Amino acid sequence: MTIKRREFLAGTAATGLLGAFAAPSLAQSTKSGTVRVWGEPGPYGGVAVAAMNEWAQKNAPGLKFEIETIPWDGVYVKLMTDLAARRPPALISVESPLAMQLMAEELLVPLDDVADKVGRDRLVPGLKWDFWGAWKGKQYVIPAHHQPHLLLVRTDITRELGLTDPDTWTWIDLANVARTISQKKPEVAGICMALGRNLCTDYHFAALLHQAGGRMFAQENKFEVTFDSAETAEALEFVRELHQFMPKGAVEYSFLQVVDAHVTGRTAMSFYWGRTLGRAAEEAKPVFEATEAFNHARHPKTGRRSNWNDFQGWIIPAQNNPYIDEVKQALTYQQTSKEWLVKYCHSLMPNVAPVYKDVADSAELKNHPFYSSKSKTVDTYFKASLEHSSSTANEMLKGVNPLAGFVHGRSVLAQTVQKVVIDKMAPRDAAKWGARELDTIRKENMRLIG
């Protein structure tokens, strides 16, 4: 039996009222008004807010939580303009690079009290609270989910062409497979990743950079810029090689276009998060059935299979926020409800992975059709990818990087990639250009890193 997302969401509100955990015993709030909550596109933000409204019905009847969906590429601009205009939302579900930047700027409320109530020992093995955002000994971010981008492969095509198991591939194999598919199936691109001047390209390229063993900054050395390196040049060279086998429009692709390319069957492989499978399940059944997710191809020398795992979390703006106490309580309620957290993950499988052991191991979570139709893929997104986690906000998990938000705000990585694929700059020179940009960011924000 398959569950359609709309049907699932329709049932969420009704069942939530019946089955939710009891709210922590708290004094009733007499405040009234709308509590604005920002979330990324997708139904899960709405599910979280439904849980918070359940809390509000019992504890703050005058409050109504409302989700506002912000497109990924608009998050930075929207955040900066609304914070600058002193009208922030009361609660934000945000990607880790921005969370790190805002917490280092001291614009967020410390949430250690919430973390204590949620349970510090609940995290799935391999995860740490720091990954979401801790700074100078304080926890500023409460986990919403983790979300790695992986290598999505149309296994019907690889089988038809007699290609090997994607789990065994190195970069060399991946390029060869992309070439073979492009040559033997001209109507399908061999591979697709974002190459536009946007956040998605930043995230896709960062994974390749980390696989090659390169980094933007050396956290252990006062964030010295390390981008002008042979590893960066190698990752750029690899993008240039793969570019030949991508859809021609890839140089303007962002998140949505990569999903579109895969779901509409215009590419045989893509780098993406679990959203692609969720959409394919609804819109393109054959694509869904044929697609499996794998950890990225190994770098031939380092053996690394780094992904860009977004440790997305909840943050509470400190300034001009009249609902801090209420939001903390509502967030605690949502975070301590296994039932709501399962609904959160189920709302777009397998895009948002559970972060707490009791949720990840629960029978309720596994009561979803993807666990039978895509068990290995779901397991790869939720668990097997964890050992390869990396992101720009915590490169190779070597430490929190508060400069990553600036890097993405200026699309430095995407611009570096575009220097190679559009301007035909030599990878080594593009790496130098990117390093200069990163050095400027570092110098301008020394106050954050000390």
Add this chain to the structure above:
Amino acid sequence: MARRLRGFTLSDQAVGVLFMVPFVLTALFFMVYPIVEAVRMAFFSYNPLRPDLSAFVGLSNFSYIFDDQLFWTSFWQATVWTSFSIVFQTLFGVAIALLLHQALPGIAIFRGLLLFPYIVPTVVIALIWRWIFNPEIGIVNYALLAGGVISERIYWLSTPEMAMASTIMLNVWKYTPFVVICVLARLQSVPLELYDAAKVDGAGVVRRFIDVTLPQLREVLIVVVVFRTIWTFNKFEEIYLLTKGGPGTSTFNLAVYAFEQSIANLKLGVGAATGVIMMIMLSIGSVIYLRSAGFAREETHG
């Protein structure tokens, strides 16, 4: 002469001033104050997230801009985008206005339809054009392929040259109606006697256009070109919504550059300084153009 209003007596001068007050207040609040504030901010470093760190930096914002290669690239691209847009808008605007000036049945309907691109919000237009230009599912490629005009899809927004051409096309399509309206209004007030006299002198259609119509349109075209140049040079939303300044930075103009500096780089001072530079450039350019075009010379020499 004095006017009585519910027991008050106001002079004509006072009534005039009274009527001007709303405009003056609006202009002060929405035009003068932002300009003054932008000029002030151009001399400060200002991070909108940390206003407490704001500091006077003298001319360093301007120095930053003039040292930034992207500023000069954006300036050049803004010049290209504005020049091509204005030339095509003027040519098409005059041509379409001449067509619509004919006394044909149902011509009023065409005149009304022509306003469509101009009245639809830019955000709607830009999003529609993104679909139209979509290389895989866009109607433009579909039509060209179906008509046998092209054999391979064109990637309208994926290469620097095509992206610039596409943004120019959008601008021309949206704002040509403005030129048409202005030119058509002027055409309708040209005395018919001038054409009759030219015909008597044996002037053909082309001759009459060059010797009668164009001189009559001269002043309105000068005004239209100045306005359209200022508005196009400053334009932000069309480029940002269609290409976000890409691919790469190939469709950046100065407005997009200022936005990037202000929001992405959190350097509001640099963004403000860019605005000041644009204002100075356009003021100088407009004065030179109006002088060289001899605008309102009769009145001046009156």
